[in-house]
Amino acid sequence: MSSAAPSPSTRLSDAQLVMLSAASQRKDALVVLSDPAASSRTVAALIRRGLLAEVPVARRQPSWRQDASGPVGLQITKAGFAALRLDKEPPALVQTLTSGSSSVAAAVRAGTKQAAVVELLTRDQGATLRELAAAMGWLPHTTRAALTGLRRRGYAVASSTMPSGERSYRIAQAAA
Template sequence: MAQLSDTQLVILSAAAQRDDRIALPLPANLKGGAARKVVDTMIARGLLEEVEARRIALQPQLSDPVWRETGDGHGVTLVATDAGFAAIGIEPEELPEPDGPRSATAGDTCASAAGADHDATAADTAPVAATGAKVRTPRDGTKQATLIAMLRAPDGATIDEIVAATGWLAHSARGAMAGALKKKLGLTVTSEKVEGRGRVYALK
């Protein structure tokens, strides 16, 4: 299990909550050279990748956020990889596929923007969001399924117990509960301090 910094965990957890896997915007306190350093490290480790940002001329508000410009009206955005999600305890099969290649640019003609790009935006955006929920079902035998089973047990589970059962690091276990279970699966995770065990987490 790759060890992540708190900043890397926040970035990947945020990307996991988006159907398109985009890692932007970055945390508000991460700017300039510090942002570049974090992103370069995550790309080098295979946690993030740069892909061409989609730019929709007639509906700029639906364009992808741009990480950096590459010239001629083109730019790239940042997308979390399967390895990045695995690092926070989310199996790739539990995530929706990115909604198509990001190849549309500001240089597209009005006809193409109003045609293929516009149709794809109007017709496909809502179904992607709707079908995304259907693929977020934990498979038997995954670490996420193990986590859910532990939290549904009568006595719940502590972070140490989850770490021992899954092999995750403590912050990855917390990230899985906050990101995968709460945000993606819509489950309610509660916690309370239990004498002799410490903080115990459970599904309500």
């Protein structure tokens, strides 16, 4: 005997199934659309049901529309994985940080060196140039270039002098 049929709340059209299945197989769990206009009804239905979520993405990641803050992609949610009968969590794609009075979304792929640098810099004490270079296996000039790159992406990287005289770099977390 076959498994029980999905309940009406999890019944998916062929187009919805294909879209969710393809996203579930990607590391970033993002939907890749060949024709966003033609897929808009399918996307709208999946968002309405909570199976897809709109997330800010980097320019080189798949997006389905643009808004004032940049490209917006579609990521499968935990409910989307559950509808496919998969026990998975969507990966963290974006870290939203506060820059002055406005919130800036800076896309950081999970598991990358840049994500590791951001993690070190968001600690309460931050990280010194020497700590960052040692953790990443980089030379000091490469580490400074990474800090500059984060600033250009909208991160508010602040530095302060520690009692030892060494400079510490830190990123402030977004206000809740």
